[in-house]
Amino acid sequence: MTRSAPQRGFPNAEFEARTEAAQAGMAEAGLDGLLVMSEPEVRYFTGFQTLFWQSPTRPWFVFVPASGKPIAVIPEIGAALMRTCWIDDIRTWSAPNPQDDGISLLRDLLAPLAAQGARIGLPKGHETALRMPLADWERLMAALPGMQVRDATGLMQGLRMIKSDAEIEKLRHICAIGSATFDHVPDFVEVGQPLDEIFRAFKRAALGLGADDVPYLVGSAAPGGYVDVISPPSARPLQHRDVLMMDTGCVWDGYFCDFDRNWAIGAGGDAAQRAYDVLWRATEAGLAAAQPGHTCRDVFVAMSGVIGELDESGGDIGRLGHGLGMQLTEQPSHAAFDETVLAQNMVLTLEPSLSYGGGLMMVHEENIVVRADGAELLSRRAPAALPVLR
Amino acid sequence: MTRSAPQRGFPNAEFEARTEAAQAGMAEAGLDGLLVMSEPEVRYFTGFQTLFWQSPTRPWFVFVPASGKPIAVIPEIGAALMRTCWIDDIRTWSAPNPQDDGISLLRDLLAPLAAQGARIGLPKGHETALRMPLADWERLMAALPGMQVRDATGLMQGLRMIKSDAEIEKLRHICAIGSATFDHVPDFVEVGQPLDEIFRAFKRAALGLGADDVPYLVGSAAPGGYVDVISPPSARPLQHRDVLMMDTGCVWDGYFCDFDRNWAIGAGGDAAQRAYDVLWRATEAGLAAAQPGHTCRDVFVAMSGVIGELDESGGDIGRLGHGLGMQLTEQPSHAAFDETVLAQNMVLTLEPSLSYGGGLMMVHEENIVVRADGAELLSRRAPAALPVLR
Numbered sequence: 001m002t003r004s005a006p007q008r009g010f011p012n013a014e015f016e017a018r019t020e021a022a023q024a025g026m027a028e029a030g031l032d033g034l035l036v037m038s039e040p041e042v043r044y045f046t047g048f049q050t051l052f053w054q055s056p057t058r059p060w061f062v063f064v065p066a067s068g069k070p071i072a073v074i075p076e077i078g079a080a081l082m083r084t085c086w087i088d089d090i091r092t093w094s095a096p097n098p099q100d101d102g103i104s105l106l107r108d109l110l111a112p113l114a115a116q117g118a119r120i121g122l123p124k125g126h127e128t129a130l131r132m133p134l135a136d137w138e139r140l141m142a143a144l145p146g147m148q149v150r151d152a153t154g155l156m157q158g159l160r161m162i163k164s165d166a167e168i169e170k171l172r173h174i175c176a177i178g179s180a181t182f183d184h185v186p187d188f189v190e191v192g193q194p195l196d197e198i199f200r201a202f203k204r205a206a207l208g209l210g211a212d213d214v215p216y217l218v219g220s221a222a223p224g225g226y227v228d229v230i231s232p233p234s235a236r237p238l239q240h241r242d243v244l245m246m247d248t249g250c251v252w253d254g255y256f257c258d259f260d261r262n263w264a265i266g267a268g269g270d271a272a273q274r275a276y277d278v279l280w281r282a283t284e285a286g287l288a289a290a291q292p293g294h295t296c297r298d299v300f301v302a303m304s305g306v307i308g309e310l311d312e313s314g315g316d317i318g319r320l321g322h323g324l325g326m327q328l329t330e331q332p333s334h335a336a337f338d339e340t341v342l343a344q345n346m347v348l349t350l351e352p353s354l355s356y357g358g359g360l361m362m363v364h365e366e367n368i369v370v371r372a373d374g375a376e377l378l379s380r381r382a383p384a385a386l387p388v389l390r
Numbered sequence: 391m392t393r394s395a396p397q398r399g400f401p402n403a404e405f406e407a408r409t410e411a412a413q414a415g416m417a418e419a420g421l422d423g424l425l426v427m428s429e430p431e432v433r434y435f436t437g438f439q440t441l442f443w444q445s446p447t448r449p450w451f452v453f454v455p456a457s458g459k460p461i462a463v464i465p466e467i468g469a470a471l472m473r474t475c476w477i478d479d480i481r482t483w484s485a486p487n488p489q490d491d492g493i494s495l496l497r498d499l500l501a502p503l504a505a506q507g508a509r510i511g512l513p514k515g516h517e518t519a520l521r522m523p524l525a526d527w528e529r530l531m532a533a534l535p536g537m538q539v540r541d542a543t544g545l546m547q548g549l550r551m552i553k554s555d556a557e558i559e560k561l562r563h564i565c566a567i568g569s570a571t572f573d574h575v576p577d578f579v580e581v582g583q584p585l586d587e588i589f590r591a592f593k594r595a596a597l598g599l600g601a602d603d604v605p606y607l608v609g610s611a612a613p614g615g616y617v618d619v620i621s622p623p624s625a626r627p628l629q630h631r632d633v634l635m636m637d638t639g640c641v642w643d644g645y646f647c648d649f650d651r652n653w654a655i656g657a658g659g660d661a662a663q664r665a666y667d668v669l670w671r672a673t674e675a676g677l678a679a680a681q682p683g684h685t686c687r688d689v690f691v692a693m694s695g696v697i698g699e700l701d702e703s704g705g706d707i708g709r710l711g712h713g714l715g716m717q718l719t720e721q722p723s724h725a726a727f728d729e730t731v732l733a734q735n736m737v738l739t740l741e742p743s744l745s746y747g748g749g750l751m752m753v754h755e756e757n758i759v760v761r762a763d764g765a766e767l768l769s770r771r772a773p774a775a776l777p778v779l780r
Binding site: 056132137153217 | 444466485488489516517586594608622625717
């Protein structure tokens with residue numbers, strides 16, 4: 001381990017504060033309740049943490065009333081774990097049940113509100129999904145005449161974007177583990193090694209350094225530079241003059257790091273070195289711009305200005321960084337369209353990318369927390385020049 | 391590595407056959423197209439494989455027309471990888487774009503069909519989710535007056551339940567890696583070791599034996615038996631007389647194993663030994679029942695009959711096994727409600743569970759492929775008596 005680990009989990013006060021903040025936002029938005037069903041949202045309000053979400057079979061629901069504790073409507077298989085959480089009202093059914101996967105329980109819960117023409121919030125906007133069968137959602141709505149559903153995406157985003165001190169400690173810890181793992185790369189990477197074996201070695205190293213999981217590791221290695229940044233690894237052996245990139249999302253206690261590193265194998269070509277230098281300085285510009293009161297757009301513009309030295313298009317990935325927390329990518333986005341005002345305790349990635357050399361691309365990424373006086377790095381800053389593995 | 395690995399990926403003929411089978415099913419159901427957006431469905435038709443789905447930011451779409459190759463409507467960041475797949479028509483946008491995350495591209499693609507009052511299929515039933523913002527779905531439907539949307543859950547389930555020989559080879563390979571990893575457990579587990587460290591050691595072992603990833607590992611260890619089967623590991627040190635259970639979904643080339651193993655630490659109590667024996671024999675009954683022509687319900691009844699020796703409730707997990715493939719759990723379910731007729735080349739789990747000893751529970755799981763003459767094990771059969779780690 002690189003450092004002593006923080007405490008796992010959260011005191012109940014954390015969930016109380018989250019719920020109260022949600023309820024304050026609901027009151028402001030005129031919402032009589034909030035229905036969530038995604039893994040991070042259910043965890044946000046309850047602390048319910050399990051990998052069982054990887055089974056798509058069963059839906060899970062949490063309803064946040066206008067006052068009082070959240071109510072869980074979940075499959076019976078999750079009851080024992082949910083009972084260890086801070087909430088009291090846990091309603092379960094024997095799932096899967098294709099005829100009624102929680103729908104009548106939800107209807108019974110919401111019918112009194114629907115009868116009053118209540119408004120409930122549902123995150124149904126940008127970056128959300130409906131983690132239940134659409135047909136069941138339609139059936140539930142048909143069973144709740146009078147219920148008004150409003151988009152609560154902005155409300156949830158506003159809550160989750162600002163991290164608590166305890167969340168930041170978890171994020172700092174997993175970023176330190178990610179940094180330590182990248183530091184070890186020269187120990188287990190060598191010319192001739194298949195890329196998929198390098199990926200396995202990376203994951204084993206991260207686990208050995210204290211990561212709970214390495215759910216995300218993508219990257220590439222190709223002569224002089226790479227063309228794709230989301231592929232699984234090939235079995236191609238690493239070659240002299242390759243540029244190697246690995247981008248990882250490691251997890252500790254349910255919180256992600258998300259950053260990447262680049263290496264030249266044996267020797268770095270001029271074009272790759274130049275691209276790296278531009279990206280490193282673009283990140284410096286992003287670090288300087290990531291201040292409370294500035295917008296995500298400001299951070300985007302600051303990085304784009306440097307990227308423009310080499311690549312006027314700025315690439316077509318759509319943004320130059322994003323929020324980070326219980327998910328690999330969270331709102332907001334460092335993009336021209338995002339006017340979100342940065343605030344203290346936002347945890348963000350800075351992720352400039354560019355195209356160069358006729359079809360090659362390069363990415364570079366750091367993780368930060370916004371403090372009163374600007375960006376504090378959570379990842380250990382990448383070296384200023386493209387490192388060479390010999 | 392436990393054995394030489396199969397070829398990664400699939401020949402184009404595999405995707406052609408999948409598409410033709412889908413189109414035959416669509417014709418039978420009177421569908422003029424099929425819209426899918428989940429990771430396994432997009433991969434099923436295109437071969438597009440990436441961990442990038444872990445970012446919830448961007449939606450991805452594939453449309454299967456009544457004839458011809460599927461059409462991808464995807465974020466530009468996936469274009470390079472999608473171009474390595476067999477399909478030709480790839481339409482991209484610079485995502486994320488909160489104003490238009492693929493919706494106008496989808497509208498342009500589907501508008502000619504909508505104008506004819508066409509019927510398109512969408513998986514919107516049991517075990518599905520809508521992996522796009524609900525508000526965007528509603529906006530798309532509003533832009534396509536005349537379009538009729540039909541539930542295609544049964545169609546997709548029917549296609550994906552029957553595995554090709556190439557898929558079965560991948561599943562066999564990852565099940566062999568899972569079995570080999572469980573065989574190594576006595577080498578890295580000892581009394582006094584914190585459970586979370588045991589989990590890390592398990593993942594490192596599986597990676598070392600050739601797994602691409604270990605995205606799913608849950609389990610418990612507690613005196614005489616456990617009470618919960620979906621928790622992340624605690625830091626509690628393993629103790630003499632604990633029953634330890636680990637349940638893993640390892641992945642190779644995008645295909646999952648999903649089975650568990652139990653051990654008594656030092657000595658197994660009578661109650662745990664008895665529960666294990668019942669579950670082992672319930673699995674034998676399931677193996678005998680898993681024949682072409684029998685139903686999932688038949689398999690459930692066969693296993694329940696044995697479980698009833700000890701636990702008349704049969705627990706409340708809702709089913710005693712499920713399909714297995716690109717997801718940790720797929721349809722069908724071994725449950726009283728599921729009349730799916732077993733057919734050759736279905737890959738399934740047999741997963742009996744029971745409650746015993748006043749609040750304890752135990753699970754047991756194997757992975758099989760249904761052959762003409764019955765079940766063929768893909769996992770190495772668990773020992774007939776509760777193994778003791780000394």
